[in-house]
Amino acid sequence: MxxxxxxxxxxxxxxxxxxxxxxxxxxxxxxxxxxxxxxxxxxxxxxxxxxxxxxxxxxxxxxxxxxxxxxxxxxxxxxxxxxxxxxxxxASPLALEGRTVELPVVYGGEGGLHMADVVAHTGLSPEAIAEIHAAPVYPVYALGSHPGYCYLGGMDPRIATPRRKVPVLRIPGGAVSIGGAQTGVSASPGPSGWNTIGSTDMIFFDAARTPPALLQPGDSIRFRIAGVVR
Amino acid sequence: MIRLLACGALATVQDRGRLGALRWGVGTAGAMDAPALAAGNLLVGNADEAAGIEVQVLPLEIRFEAAAAFAVTGADCTATLDGVLVLPWTAARARAGATLRLDRPAAFRAWGARSYLCVAGGIDVPMVLGSRATQLRGAIGGLEGRALRAGDALPVGRAAEGPPPGTGLVPPAIALPRAVDGVPALRVLPAAEYDRYTTDSLAAFWGEPWRITPQSDRYGFRLAGPTLVPLRPLELRSHGIVPGVIQVPHGGQPIIQMCDAQPSGGYPKIGTVIEADLWRLAQAPIGSRIRFVETGWDEALAARDALDGWLAAARRDLSCLSPRSAA
Known part of the structure; x- marks a missing residue:
């Protein structure tokens, strides 16, 4: 210093x-x-x-x-x-006991535009990537990025894929993506440097609701494979 | 109520910002030039939290459906009320049915990039999470969470009596000028990754002017200049950020996050433009140049005090002229 x-x-x-x-x-x-x-x-x-x-x-x-x-x-x-x-x-650990929300995800296809890049980086098949991605229960570490967006912990490092060199101008709400060693779900359309591997339907944020965000730190997400499109 | 007859792109309803909703992933939004909005509100007798219209692309044309006091502040523009020139940074009054038009200024060198229209009573769109500010991502606040367009009708709140028409304020650009070699000079506090850049990069950061590229908006200002090189590649965990943070993506060209910026990020941070200078940056047009000047905590607080002092003096002076000053 x-x-x-x-x-x-x-x-x-x-x-x-x-x-x-x-x-x-x-x-x-x-x-x-x-x-x-x-x-x-x-x-x-x-x-x-x-x-x-x-x-x-x-x-x-x-x-x-x-x-x-x-x-x-x-x-x-x-x-x-x-x-x-x-x-x-x-500071002693605060073990927030939240709820677990299940999200059905269609991996690959139109809703998972960058699956090919994750396949290329990891050498795994789309089915294997979906299996690995949907295996853990992901704790919500924090909210940020945009209204209702959750930063999740616990992704398997085997599917870690670097952020994109050039950010994509618009990925849709519900996009499930991987950025480095992290994964998350977009709550609304917007730019992103992450790799989109699938999509889900869920309203994560409603300003008229109290609280406005669906999930809070301490809650968890479980992804369920609703399909894998090649 | 006021009705928009003509409206350039990206005009939005803004107030001083949505504070306290970061925990939901909701950024502050709010007026890019906060002092200009605050001055406009003072000139029409509004409370500090009242909302006005931020105008980025001229012209803007509105019709007053009811008589109202108004003021135009911020960037230079040519304002006319039923064809008669209106002074900027000055309280004015419109009769019911009058048309106010803001046009590109005739001056060869006009100052600023964003003008503000404040109407007595404030733009009375619903409060969302404690603010009327429009945030386009997530479509929160303002009028249906979107930019304004011709045909829109905007509700106006109950007006309090303000200073008499013709009362004006000296803009902060004149009261608190700050430039180096004729280029706006923004004071910057070094941030977490400051020490992780090469000596040459740091010298260039402070020493060279930076151009504001066309990829600059309420979300962020992308700058062009020397390439900033880290001592070694940096990978950070996602963390909270605030307007004014200067991030350096891998390409080495900095981005200053602005009012609509997402509230968290992961790029390295070389510094933060201090709060007291964000309005100067907000008024720097695309294609223009800026400079960074290193500052410290005490200096940054003194700068904040100076800006607050300007606003407090304006408030004091105007309250002497207002009918309710006895209160």
Whole structure:
């Protein structure tokens, strides 16, 4: 560290826990180590704690990290950085017991435009990719990207496929896709750099509903193979 | 009610943004030039949370179905009410049936990229998750979650009495100018991956001007300039981001996330344009150039205070002129 980042320079703890600035709008806390559900449970716990602090507007989990937005940016940054680092050290895992939603997926075909790229990268058949993809129960780590979108944990690394070099301008809502070691389902049409391998019908977000998002951190998704189109 | 008679692309209903819905994956949206919207609301006696119309492509033509006070702020444009010129950043009044038209400015060098129309009472579309701001992705807020078009009728809320017609404000572009070599200078706080770029890349980042490419909109500004090279390839886990974050995709050309940006991402972040300078960026037209200037936490807060101070002074001055100032 060359001390350019004012937070890291002032932080009393070692920069093993990465705390960095997002302007005067927010802080980003990045948990050290490999991505895991155990770490994510501590992130959920840290989010609950941080949201009780008066200067914090929202504490929003990402994938093994936490975004903390300010109501008013604190005058003394070092104090809150110290507080966040300390809260992380004592954060005990919060085992959210959510519900499991089953999503029937048609793999490949028109709704899975990039299946061929995943086949080419992994050397597996579309049927094998569907089997591997539909095997786990995926915990929802976090919401983000767009309204109702869930970041899921637990994808089998055998079907990990790098993000696309050029993002696709529009993938439809319900698109099931793989980006690196992660998988997810688009909640509405939009641009994406991920590889779409299938599609599902589900309304993930309705602003008129309370809560507006179908799923929350701690819930789970199980994909069921409704068909594989070659 | 006001009715849109003519409307360029991508005009939307915006307020100061949807705060507190990141947990559902919902970004802030809101006016790209927040001070311009705030000033417009002050000029017509509106509450801070009132919504106005953000205009990106001129012309815009509306008819007032009922008499109303209004103000046009933000980017330079030629505003006429029934053919008579209207001063920008100034309270004005329209009779029922009057037509207001915003046209491309005649000036050779016009400032800005986004104009704002505020009407006394505010554009009274339903609140969605605490805000009237339009977010196109997910079709949330505004008028049916979409851009406005000719023929649309927009409800207007109950007006409070504002400052008298002819009352004006000095725009922040004049009150708080900031440029280096004639190019808008945006203050940037280094972000998490700042130290992961080559010395040459960092020197270029601060030292060279950046051009705003045509692939720039409310979602983000894609910049063209020197290629930024990381010391080694970076792969990050998805994490929350905010408007102003400067991401560097693998191609090495930065993207500044703006108001409609998705609330999370995975590209490396070299820095963040501070909140107090986002309006300057919002008003930088496609094809124009900007520069980045390094700043620190205390300086960034001072910049925020200066902008808040400008708004507070405007509020104070206008309240002296408003009939309800006794309150």
């Amino acid at each position: 060359n001390g350019r980042n004012p937070i890291l320079a002032e932080a009393p703890t070692e920069p093993m826990t990465g705390i960095s600035l997002l302007g005067t709008t927010a802080l980003l806390f990045e948990a050290p180590g490999e991505t895991s559900l155990a770490v994510q449970r501590r992130i959920w716990s840290l989010a609950r704690e941080a949201e009780t602090w008066p200067e914090v507007r929202e504490a929003v989990p990402g994938v093994n990290n936490l975004l903390v937005t300010w109501r008013e940016p604190p005058r003394r940054l070092a104090a809150i950085v110290e507080r966040l680092a300390a809260a992380w050290e004592t």
